Amino acid sequence: MARWEPNARERLVRAAIDLFAEQGYDATTVTGIAERAGLTKTTFFRYFPDKREVLFAGQELHSRTLAEAVAAAPGTATPLQAVAAALDALAATFTDGRRAFAARLLAVIDANDELRERAAFKHHQLAAATAAALRERGAPDPAAGLAAELGVRAFDAAFARWSDPSEPRTLAELAHEELDELRSALAVLD
Structure with a gap:
């Protein structure tokens, strides 16, 4: 995973929007968002408490x-x-x-x-x-x-x-x- 790349927060937001649009909000997981962004689940939780909050960052x-x-x-x-x-x-x-x-x-x-x-x-x-x-x-x-x-x-x-x-x-x-x-x-x- 490319953890060293900048803009982790924005990458997570964009990955979440992509996944929510592709497969729906309910079918999208935090793990899936993190993977799409090239980050870990732990990194996701450094920025957001849950998948809903990624949209209201x-x-x-x-x-x-x-x-x-x-x-x-x-x-x-x-x-x-x-x-x-x-x-x-x-x-x-x-x-x-x-x-x-x-x-x-x-x-x-x-x-x-x-x-x-x-x-x-x-x-x-x-x-x-x-x-x-x-x-x-x-x-x-x-x-x-x-x-x-x-x-x-x-x-x-x-x-x-x-x-x-x-x-x-x-x-x-x-x-x-x-x-x-x-x-x-x-x-x-x-």
């Missing part, structure tokens, strides 16, 4: 990115303006080279109840981190929670659209468009 980084960007927004920014700045920061972490990977990831998640449940938990955690950062800026509840939820919802929808290789716009552009649509939807609720 960036959650902590994404939460931190959102929170730091909210904190760094200008002091005069409204909660939604701070959230828009956070969406820009998060979108910047996704390169165009990841579009095809994103489409495959979403297809695997969509095909499995357990993974859809985990994706909902990730959504909740990202919104919680964003809301906490907004509260630290002085945004009151429920405004902080609502702005955070709108931001994460906008990002999720934008990510799904961006994963289509024929989509010419950037993830940041799509996230802003989605956030604007949600903002408009709020205006007509009353």
